Amino acid sequence: MITEDEFLERWRREEQSYAAWGRYVAHELRSAIASRVSPTKLEMFLKIPVQPRVKNTESLLQKAFHRKKDYPNPYEQIEDKVGLRFVVLVEDDVRTIEEEVESGTGWTAQKAKDFEEDREQRPYEFDYQSLHYVLRSKDEFTFEGERILADMPCEVQVRTLLQHAYSELTHDTIYKPSVTATPALKRAAAKSMALIEATDGFFTEVSRTIGGMLAPDRALTGFLAERYSQFVGLEGVGGPLNKLLIDHYKHFAGDHFSRELEMWLSHKPFLGRLIHGRASSNSLYRVPAILLIYYAVGNNPKMALQDSPLSDEELEPIYSDLGEAIHG
Amino acid sequence: MILENLQVRRVAVHEVFRRKADKRPITPAYARQLELLSDEATQEFRARITEALSAQAKSVQMDIIAFGADSHLADAESLLAADDTEFLHRSQGCADRLTRAQLQPGLPGGMLIVFDGTVGAHDAPFLGVIKAEMQSGFQRQDDGGSTITQLLKDIFLTKATRLYKVGMMVQESVSAKRPDGWTALVFDNNITQSHREAAAQYFFEGFLGCAFRGDGAYETARFFDLTREFVARSNLPTEEKRDVNDALYTYIKTEKSPTFTADEFAEKYLPKPTQDLFRNFLEAKHFPRRGIVRDTSRLGAKLRRRRFKFGSAAEFFASPEALSQRKVEIETGPAQKFGGDGDEIWTRIVVHQSVTEER
Numbered sequence: 259m260i261t262e263d264e265f266l267e268r269w270r271r272e273e274q275s276y277a278a279w280g281r282y283v284a285h286e287l288r289s290a291i292a293s294r295v296s297p298t299k300l301e302m303f304l305k306i307p308v309q310p311r312v313k314n315t316e317s318l319l320q321k322a323f324h325r326k327k328d329y330p331n332p333y334e335q336i337e338d339k340v341g342l343r344f345v346v347l348v349e350d351d352v353r354t355i356e357e358e359v360e361s362g363t364g365w366t367a368q369k370a371k372d373f374e375e376d377r378e379q380r381p382y383e384f385d386y387q388s389l390h391y392v393l394r395s396k397d398e399f400t401f402e403g404e405r406i407l408a409d410m411p412c413e414v415q416v417r418t419l420l421q422h423a424y425s426e427l428t429h430d431t432i433y434k435p436s437v438t439a440t441p442a443l444k445r446a447a448a449k450s451m452a453l454i455e456a457t458d459g460f461f462t463e464v465s466r467t468i469g470g471m472l473a474p475d476r477a478l479t480g481f482l483a484e485r486y487s488q489f490v491g492l493e494g495v496g497g498p499l500n501k502l503l504i505d506h507y508k509h510f511a512g513d514h515f516s517r518e519l520e521m522w523l524s525h526k527p528f529l530g531r532l533i534h535g536r537a538s539s540n541s542l543y544r545v546p547a548i549l550l551i552y553y554a555v556g557n558n559p560k561m562a563l564q565d566s567p568l569s570d571e572e573l574e575p576i577y578s579d580l581g582e583a584i585h586g
Numbered sequence: 587m588i589l590e591n592l593q594v595r596r597v598a599v600h601e602v603f604r605r606k607a608d609k610r611p612i613t614p615a616y617a618r619q620l621e622l623l624s625d626e627a628t629q630e631f632r633a634r635i636t637e638a639l640s641a642q643a644k645s646v647q648m649d650i651i652a653f654g655a656d657s658h659l660a661d662a663e664s665l666l667a668a669d670d671t672e673f674l675h676r677s678q679g680c681a682d683r684l685t686r687a688q689l690q691p692g693l694p695g696g697m698l699i700v701f702d703g704t705v706g707a708h709d710a711p712f713l714g715v716i717k718a719e720m721q722s723g724f725q726r727q728d729d730g731g732s733t734i735t736q737l738l739k740d741i742f743l744t745k746a747t748r749l750y751k752v753g754m755m756v757q758e759s760v761s762a763k764r765p766d767g768w769t770a771l772v773f774d775n776n777i778t779q780s781h782r783e784a785a786a787q788y789f790f791e792g793f794l795g796c797a798f799r800g801d802g803a804y805e806t807a808r809f810f811d812l813t814r815e816f817v818a819r820s821n822l823p824t825e826e827k828r829d830v831n832d833a834l835y836t837y838i839k840t841e842k843s844p845t846f847t848a849d850e851f852a853e854k855y856l857p858k859p860t861q862d863l864f865r866n867f868l869e870a871k872h873f874p875r876r877g878i879v880r881d882t883s884r885l886g887a888k889l890r891r892r893r894f895k896f897g898s899a900a901e902f903f904a905s906p907e908a909l910s911q912r913k914v915e916i917e918t919g920p921a922q923k924f925g926g927d928g929d930e931i932w933t934r935i936v937v938h939q940s941v942t943e944e945r
Contacts, residue, residue, distance in 0.1 A: 526707055528591040539625075558862035578633045581589030581705075583640040 262323055265333055266315070273312060276412075278404030280310025280340035282364065283393055283412050287344075290358040297480055297496060305419050306345040310412075313339050337370070337392045341413035345422045348461045352389055355416045365393040370413070373421070377455075384451035386425060389416040420454045420461075479504055479546070481516055486546035489523060489530045492537055494546035503547035506567050510554035519553055526556075532579055542572060556580050589640050589771075592632050595703040596673050597621040600681035602717070603695040605688065614681035614698070620674055634743055635714065638752050638773040639876075645773040646845055646877040650755075650765040652795025658683065659764055659795060662713035662755040666702055673702070680715060687792030694719050696750075697742050711757045717789065718742040718750040748775050751786075753794045770796045771876070777845065802879030809848060809878060810838055810885055816867050820860065824918055824931075830855055831892075835906035838882060839889050845877035902935060913938045 288308060292300040301307075313321075318339065322332035329335040344355050359367050373387035391414040398408050417425065428447055479496070482504065486494035494500070512518065523529065529552055536543040554562040555573070559582045566573060570584060577584040598620055603612040623631060639645045653659040661679055668676055677700035684698055699716040722739045743750060752773040761767035772794065776786040790796045817830050833855040837846070848868050852861040868875070882889060892909065894902045894916065908914040915936045920929045 526590065528707060528709075532591070557866060559865070560858055560861045564858065574633050575629055578629070578636040579591060581592065581636055581640050583637045584633075585637070 259330065260333060262319060265319065265322060268333060269315065269318065269339075272407070272410075273315075275404055275406055276340040276410060277310070277312045278401050279395060279406045279410050280312060280342060280412055282401045282406065283414065284308050284310045284342050286362060286364055287342075287355070287358060287414070290362065291344075291355060294354060294358060297476070297483060299496075303346065303351065304344060305347060306343070306422070308342055308344060310340055310342045313341075337411040338413040339411065341415065343415040343417070343422075345417055345419055347419055348465045349418055349458055350462055350465065352416050352418060356389060356391075359391050359393070359414060359416075362393070365395055365412075368392050368394070384448040384455065386428065387417070387421045387451065387455070388425065390414070391416075418458050418461075420458050424451055424454055475504060475508065478508055478511060478515075478550075482546035482549055485519065485523075486549055489549065490533045490537070491530065492534060492544070495541070495544040497545070499541065500545040500547045502567055503545060504550060506565075507547065507550045507554045507562070510558060510562065511550060519549065522553055522556065523549070526552075526580075529579065536575075542568075552576060552580065555582065589636055589705060591707060591709070592636060592705045593703045593709075594623075594628055594632055594701055596670060597623060597631075597699060597701040598674050598677040600678065600698045600700070601695065602681055602685050602688065602698050604693065605691040607691060609689075609691055611685045611688075614678070614685055616678045616681060617674060620670060631743070634745070634750070635716075635752060635754075637745075638748065638750070639754065639771050644775055644777050644845070644877065645752075645771065646777065646879075647799065647874065648770045648772050648790060648794075648796035649799050650768060650770050650795060651791075651797045653764040653768075656683075657764075657795045658715075658753075658793060659755060659768060662768075663757075663764065665700070665713050666711050666757065684715075684717065684789075684793050687788045689788065689792070693788060696720055699743075705754075705756060706758075712754050714752065714754045715794075716743070716750050716752050721747065721749060751775070751789050753790070753796070755794075770794065772796060777877075798879050802881035803884040805874065805878045806838065806881050807884040807888075808873060809846075809851075810834065810888065812868060812871055812873055813848075813851070813864075816864055820863070822857075822860065826857075828916070832906070832910060835889065835892070836910060838880070838885065839906065841880070844880055846880050847877050848873060848875060896933060 288300060291303065295303045313336075318336065322329060322336060346352055346355065368391065369389075370392050371388060371390035373389060376383075376385070376387065393412045393414055395406050395408055395410045395412075399406050424447075427450070479500070483494050483496065486492070533543050533548060542548060551562070551568075555576050559577065559580075563573065563584065574584050598617040600617050601615040603614065605611060650659055658680070661676070661683070665673055665676055680700050681698050696717050696719040699714075699718065701714045701716075703712060703714070704710060705712050720740050720742055721744055722737060723741055723744065725736050725738050727734055727736055752771075754771045756769045756771065757767055758769055759767040772790045774786045774789060777790070813834050814831065817827050817834075820827065822830065834851070837851055837855070849865070852864045856864055865875075890905060891903050892906055894904075896902070904914045909916070915934075917934045917936075918931055919934075921927055921932045922929070924932050924934050926932060
């Protein structure tokens, strides 16, 4: 069996590789998830920033030799030498990340813990819930100047925000030998976990309902963002103003909006230049919804004015560009 | 549609003066340099022009009748080709011509703004002129602690009052021979008043060399037919359709102002959401949005009698006056309302008169 010194010497040699391997996994997963959830921003989707963490040497040694784990081959068997954690809002989001983990090409992924499987196997227990994967590098390669060896493990945890809260509360305490978990403490923890699972279920229900209602808006938002960047030649800026304007003007977008907008814009190529020219000094011209507003004003100048969230001063140049009088 | 994408390039501002009692023309005060407008000012300036010229009853497309060597159109043509120095210099000619056109001493002086640029999706060059009368107004100013109200005396082109006249010569296509390829648009608040000769004619005719178009009768008749077609095809409830038709007869026949626009009619008589549909319908039919000279000479018979059909079994004629004065009442509703059975729609016609003849 490996001695503490030998263990330490190997760890000193490979620690930087592990750190780089963690960064590689984080980078790959972040970009895969970002394109998956777009136009939602990754920072909105992930509730806590993802930071690969390398186990500190002391706790690594303690885990390998002193925590009654009896690893015959501790260096190989400790799979969380580097790890990262994704925290998301609801269980559906956990599954989204799972799919990206499973379909990643830079590693082999093995599921180590799945809360849904735990629920099936131990339906009467309410305990720590999380989804754990161990990813192992396939072949040797270099990342950020560091050599990544084949078969290096990296632990990936995926949780909901509520599961994360439970884990923060209990992990450092009731699972540590120093704490004697009394039946009352265990009972209180189990009750919290049961409540969290129920709440997660309700969250999922609410989020699916809202998602269903927002789907058409999302599609419109995505379409406008894409048209904006092509037509204006700038990346549009999303956010509350864009949302507000799309929400107000969306009823001007009929069933065949994408085709109709296309045709309408093809007769007004100058709008791209005008929007581009004002975008630098006026945020209204940086939101993709501006295309929808022009379309609404061009086709329905009277109705587009009614209850508009924009002031007459803001609308005037738009009417003017289209040769319309704002107040006829 | 012609007024979309309006871009202003060069602007020269001259001042013309009212003739005194001796009726002698007074030499204008010429611009010394081209104006340098801020982005904000350009935007406002542009908005004044679109506001004035788009779809207003007082904005009309006109025929260009003077296009010889000393005409405004000839000036427009040479100004578009001029470099900046020449533009400043030659635009003085416009101020001189306006001064000559203002024969009566009653006509006010003001600023003459001569500007050029491009308009429309295909960037057609244009030369514009604005005669803006001087106004006064007040301004509140924070003067280091105390706020004071100041009288501003010589301001012009304010938003609400429209104390200005606009003429635009747009070169829609290049042609060797004036006035081919040119379109003239004129806005004047005074244009629809019955004494239009005095207040407006010197500007559009004496100065710009334009005249009302001769196709008023044709366009008026077209407007009448298209509106009826639109109403028949619209989703408006039957009662409202009849109201709009009633209004159309009155609007065409009895209103007195010499010009009208489809927009003006829509705003008066159509519900808001229908206004936009009407506009789009007329646009699809290429009906002009600017003022039309009201001329009912082609509509004669149509305006005298309105004809109602009830399936193939019955027809009924009435004069628009009898209908609007309620000497003839037409009422529709479910059969029950008229003593029948069920919800089938029936019509009741009450004529306040006995039958005098049958043909």
